Amino acid sequence: MQDHDREPCVHSRRRFVATTAALGLGALAGCTGGNEESTATTTEADSTSAEPVGQIGSGRSPFGDRDITGGVSVAEMPDLSGELTLYSGRGEALVGELISFFEDYYDDFDVVPRYNSAAEHVNQIQTEGQNSPADVFFSVNAGSLGALKDAGRTQELPSEVLDLVRDEFQDPDGQWTGTSGRARTIPFNTDQFDESEIPDDIMEFPETEAFRDNIGWAPTYSSFQAFITAMRVLEGDEATKEWLQGMQDLGVTQFNDEFLVSQAVADGEIHAGFANHYYIQRILAGRPNAPLSTAFTAGDAGSIFNVAGALVLDTADDSELAENFVRHLLSAEAQDYFARTTFEYPLVSGVDPIGELPSIDELSPPEGLDLTQLSDLEGTVRLLREVGVL
Numbered sequence: 001m002q003d004h005d006r007e008p009c010v011h012s013r014r015r016f017v018a019t020t021a022a023l024g025l026g027a028l029a030g031c032t033g034g035n036e037e038s039t040a041t042t043t044e045a046d047s048t049s050a051e052p053v054g055q056i057g058s059g060r061s062p063f064g065d066r067d068i069t070g071g072v073s074v075a076e077m078p079d080l081s082g083e084l085t086l087y088s089g090r091g092e093a094l095v096g097e098l099i100s101f102f103e104d105y106y107d108d109f110d111v112v113p114r115y116n117s118a119a120e121h122v123n124q125i126q127t128e129g130q131n132s133p134a135d136v137f138f139s140v141n142a143g144s145l146g147a148l149k150d151a152g153r154t155q156e157l158p159s160e161v162l163d164l165v166r167d168e169f170q171d172p173d174g175q176w177t178g179t180s181g182r183a184r185t186i187p188f189n190t191d192q193f194d195e196s197e198i199p200d201d202i203m204e205f206p207e208t209e210a211f212r213d214n215i216g217w218a219p220t221y222s223s224f225q226a227f228i229t230a231m232r233v234l235e236g237d238e239a240t241k242e243w244l245q246g247m248q249d250l251g252v253t254q255f256n257d258e259f260l261v262s263q264a265v266a267d268g269e270i271h272a273g274f275a276n277h278y279y280i281q282r283i284l285a286g287r288p289n290a291p292l293s294t295a296f297t298a299g300d301a302g303s304i305f306n307v308a309g310a311l312v313l314d315t316a317d318d319s320e321l322a323e324n325f326v327r328h329l330l331s332a333e334a335q336d337y338f339a340r341t342t343f344e345y346p347l348v349s350g351v352d353p354i355g356e357l358p359s360i361d362e363l364s365p366p367e368g369l370d371l372t373q374l375s376d377l378e379g380t381v382r383l384l385r386e387v388g389v390l
Contacts (some may be wrong), residue, residue: 008109060092070350071332074102078324080109086325087125087140089118090308102328118144125153125313135316136180138327140308141226142371142385145176145310148311150375155312158323162182164330165347171306171372178307179329182276183363184227186295186302192271198295202302203235206246213251216273218262219389222377223258223276223306229380231301232372234366237383240390244387259283264337266292274302278343281355287342294357298364305365306374 036219044344058302066346080102088095092115099111118139125132125148139145148154154175162174192214205215218224231240231338255261258275259282265273280294280384298302310329312322328334345353345360352359356366384390 015155024287030207044104050236058170068336068351071335071346071348074105074328074331074333077331080106080321080324082108082321082327083110083112084318084321085112085130085133085135086114086326087121087137087313088113088115089121089136089137089141089144091115093371094342095138097341098334101333101337102325105326110348117243122147126151130313130315132313132315134313135318135322135331136312138308138310138329139233141222141374142176142178142307142309143226143229143375143377145171145309145311146372146375148313149173149175149372154316155316155319155322156316157326161323161327161330164327169313169347170309170370172370176309176311177330178309178324178347179326180335180342181305181307181347181360182223182278183296183305183345183357183365184302185275185277185280186272186297187265187275187280188293189265189268189270190293191268195293198272200296200298202231202297202300203243205302206250207245208250211250211272213281214255214271216248216253216255216264216270217247218255218258218275219384221257224274225308225377225380225384226374227301227304228384229374229377230304230366230369232376232383233369234301237379241383241387244373244389246385248387248389260378261360262292266290277345277357281343281357284355295362296358299366301366303363303365304369304374305345305363306371310346333389341366 058241086099092113094114099113103109103111114121114134118141121137121139122144123139125134128134134290137145137148138273156174157177161177162170165177169181170176186200193210197210199205205211225345228240228244231243235243253264253270255264255273258273259279261273262275262283264270266287276296280292283292284292310326312319312326316322330348332348332351335348335351338344339346339351339354343354345357381390
């Protein structure tokens with residue numbers, strides 16, 4: 001099963017999608033990985049995590065009974081009533097079940113969802129202008145949220161929404177909020193490496209001979225491109241160019257998406273790779289004995305923590321309804337859903353991630369990097385092309 005940033009799809013129930021990295025670059029969307037949450041590759045993990053809508057918030061998970069004691073329950077939130085048009089950069093196979101849960105919970109609430117890549121939604125909203133029917137935009141990454149904020153197409157969220165999430169996971173001006181998180185990681189084969197043998201500095205990888213012809217990446221994937229964008233911000237374009245060239249000289253293997261990278265590591269086809277954390281957890285959910293584990297770098301581009309998130313558009317017919325819908329994405333039930341179904345990090349305190357993962361506070365993302373700085377994907381695409389990666 002796969003998500004996001006070009007995800008494999010789950011059996012008949014879910015397809016994990018991934019949003020294109022080239023926010024606002026309509027002409028480039030087809031060349032940069034397309035929809036991160038819309039590729040089809042099934043795994044055993046798919047069959048282990050499927051649950052009916054009625055199980056949302058029940059505490060059940062593929063890892064056994066799960067008590068959710070943190071967060072605010074849907075039952076304690078304002079009722080949702082009316083019709084809401086949702087532009088979702090997260091795929092229907094990934095979040096449609098959650099949206100249906102909200103519709104079933106409230107008798108007088110209906111969502112009109114429009115699914116597409118985040119980049120294409122950004123472009124569409126801009127093209128539609130004040131005639132856009134969109135009330136809420138739900139994105140797989142912070143870059144597309146920032147693009148709409150920069151274009152002046154958002155409304156400030158109320159404190160009742162913003163107070164549910166830590167400051168670092170929302171827009172500093174309150175225009176959008178994260179709803180779930182994903183950490184950059186190094187999936188590695190435990191038959192080949194101990195965790196201590198994986199460098200904790202991303203810039204050392206091109207010089208690590210143990211990875212020669214045995215490491216993989218997915219450069220058309222939007223999450224990978226966000227990682228390279230972070231490297232450009234932190235290290236500069238020239239150092240990033242040298243890193244990319246060094247990885248090519250090392251014999252890096254290219255894959256279409258990061259689930260396939262992680263799967264190849266688990267199968268022993270390669271020994272390590274670059275991927276978001278949840279791909280590893282999804283494989284282990286179906287193959288608990290796979291020789292696959294997760295390593296983290298520290299304080300660099302390889303350790304960025306990005307978020308999926310939502311905002312209210314300036315064209316919202318009912319701003320209060322739109323705000324309350326975003327608030328529901330931060331409910332205990334929704335946060336547990338993201339943890340169990342997409343294996344992402346919940347962003348609400350008291351709802352823990354699934355699997356053998358460090359807590360958010362135990363991660364070491366780079367200091368001084370604001371998620372809004374990851375919006376220059378056009379420059380990243382140019383650089384990737386310049387060095388022959390794309």
